[in-house]
Amino acid sequence: MAAFTMPDEAVRWIEATIARYPDRQAAMLPVLWAVQREKGWISPDAMVWVGDRLGCSASAVQAVVRFYTMFDEAPVGRWKLQVCRTLSCELMGARAIVDRIREQLGIEPGETTPDGEFTLQEVECLASCGTAPMLQCNFKFYENLTPERIDALLEELRARTPDPDDVEPVIYERPDAEAYHAMFPRAIEPAAGAREGEVA
Amino acid sequence: MQRGLDRPGESHVLEAYEAAGGYRAIRKALGMSPEAIIEEVKKSGLRGRGGAGFPTGTKWSFIPRDSDKPRYLLCNSDESEPGTFKDRWLLENDPHLVLEGMMVAAVAIGSHLMFNYFRGEFTYPLARWRAAVEEAYRKGYLGKGIFGSDYDLELVTHYGAGAYIAGEETGMLESLEGKKAFPRNKPPFPAVEGLFRSPTLINNTETLATVPWIVENGADSYVQYGTEKSRGTKLWSCSGPIGRPGVYELEMGYDLMEFLEGDLGGMMEGVELKGIIPGGSSVPVLTPEECRGAKLDYEGLRERGSLVGSGGFIVIGDNMSAVDCLLNLAHFYAHESCGQCTPCREGCGWIEQLVQKILDGRGTQADLETILRVSDLMAGKTICALADAMAWPAVAFIKKYPQEFAALCAEPVDMNELTAAVGRHDHILPRAS
Ligand SMILES: Cc1cc2nc3c(=O)[nH]c(=O)nc-3n(C[C@H](O)[C@H](O)[C@H](O)COP(=O)(O)O)c2cc1C
Ligand code: SF4
Ligand code: FES
Secondary structure (H helix, E strand, C coil): CCCCCCCHHHHHHHHHHHHHCCCHHHHHHHHHHHHHHHHCCCCHHHHHHHHHHHCCCHHHHHHHHHHCCCCCCCCCCCEEEEEECCHHHHHCCHHHHHHHHHHHHCCCCCCECCCCCEEEEEECCCCCHHHCCEEEECCEEEECCCHHHHHHHHHHHHCCCCCCCCCCCEECCCCCHHHHHHCCCCCCHHHHHHHCCCCC | CCCCCCCCCCCCCHHHHHHCCCCHHHHHHHCCCHHHHHHHHHHHCCECCCCCCCEHHHHHHCCCCCCCCCCEEEEEECCCCCCCCHHHHHHHHCHHHHHHHHHHHHHHHCCCEEEEEECCCCHHHHHHHHHHHHHHHHHCCCECCHHHCCCCEEEEEEECCCCHHHHCHHHHHHHHCCCCCCCCCCCCCCCCCCHHHCCEEEEEHHHHHHHHHHHHHCHHHHCCCECCCCECEEEEEEECCECCCEEEEEECCEEHHHHHHHHCCCECCCCCEEEEECCCCCCCCECHHHHCCCEECHHHHHHCCCCCCCCEEEEEECCCCHHHHHHHHHHHHHHHCCCCCHHHHHHHHHHHHHHHHHHCCCCCHHHHHHHHHHHHHHCCCCCCCHHHHHHHHHHHHHHHCHHHHHHHCCCCCCHHHHHHHHHHHHHHCCCCC
């Protein structure tokens, strides 16, 4: 346990945050966020530390960490690419976005590149459905994506350093009909056939 | 109902908000009795914009005034219903409007501590919100004696960490108490026993953002908009292969097809309309025939067998099969079920597996009937409405696009029998009351 420490400034922030709530444990999520922001992930030692601060057991902390999808129990890549896969995004080409990242990075959703640069995940609706398809990269949204924009983005990210305060979304111009259809090559024959009443 | 929008790029700043008449409603409310504020909101006919559509003023009146426990106000900015992005829009562009609505609600129920719960992914809306809250504290609009009155009002901004179910109101209470977001059995209702067992009013971001206009201009003005039973306006988050997606504020009762073909710029070139999910992924899909003549309001959509829900208007084109759509949603609900209730935990996963099987070309008529039966066993039989939110799309997609499902099955499907099976289970879908 002694191994885990947080910088003084973070501890001060944490104590001030706890004081704003009627109950210490209520500060669980902000405190876990502070830890993940500092360390990149939440280790078992960190859970003990957080439990001590909040007056609850490490297992209670672990249950919370496991329940919420944004907390990482293991280190992730420098850039965490979370592509929305939910309906509005799939309707606008999300599969083409995931496919392009898979091809470019040689990893499947849930995996991290061997050099530790990128983690790829598929996530659920991020409230950017009108500017779909989209992804969240660390703390920033990229919206109205196309496979070409993915190529440029990956290149740009390799050269950049993550900044947790950089949160303003990048909203590209909406892909036109041609760019849209290029992302949507999937066959639809069964449905078309069905509409013509070709089934028994 | 929005303000400061004639100052694009600045609408989130306090000065722009006040220049457009902001923070008049809370000043007025501080001079009114709590009962009078609640009465005004009741008279406006405002209904919750978070999904369930519960009358807002009535909910406010459930908060007991005689309890010696503190009363809390909780704004639900978790916005996670697929297809919905209007709360994000409000928080980014008009945070002071949301804040003012929260203040009015707090004063009406006698709360001195309010919370705004953001979904964890909302880093940018959160940054805008924090800046707005700081401005308000600096001006004395929050803190001790707000607006020079003797009313103290504090605010805590909270944020989640990725869980759709934290948007369900009692799941949110658990989450805010630092636990897994497991929805609670009701009763007791949050109004009586909510956050830290104290009376808690939970309203959606958009609901609260509508309140300042009502209090400032009066319920009589608000009811001039909309229809007899669906008052005022509503935000619609529009997505899919359409000309102009985005957030639109519409008067209740607006014609659906006029909206699609006019304001939204119709379908994208080369795509035909297959259907529309009008109120977020949880509500039943409408076919083009059902869309024609439909009115965008509570009764209008119910009459067509769907709901206003959160106003997530998802337009589906003919380039995606209904089976793919249902698989996408089943994956979502299976992933997001908190697992407390057996019918929901097992049902969502089962439906996902069966739809996948059909999509893989291995499905049968029996599988389709199983999906219908499982949906029937889920709806209305669990702690929260997530199970219904899976059951409705499942039954609706099979009912409305049976040919697409049948065409993918490994063996020929008897359409008459499938129709009969739908008829045995579609009583779970919303209908005109
Ligand atoms: C599974 C589930 C998810 C929900 N998610 C949200 C949400 O993200 N935002 C929201 O405001 N309401 C959500 N709700 C509805 C809330 O439970 C609650 O009805 C609402 O916040 C009340 O506010 P209102 O009366 O102003 O609509 C959800 C409900 C369910 C069953
Ligand atoms: S219905 Fe589903 S999501 Fe809701 S409490 Fe039960 S298991 Fe959890
Ligand atoms: S469906 Fe992808 S952001 Fe909503």
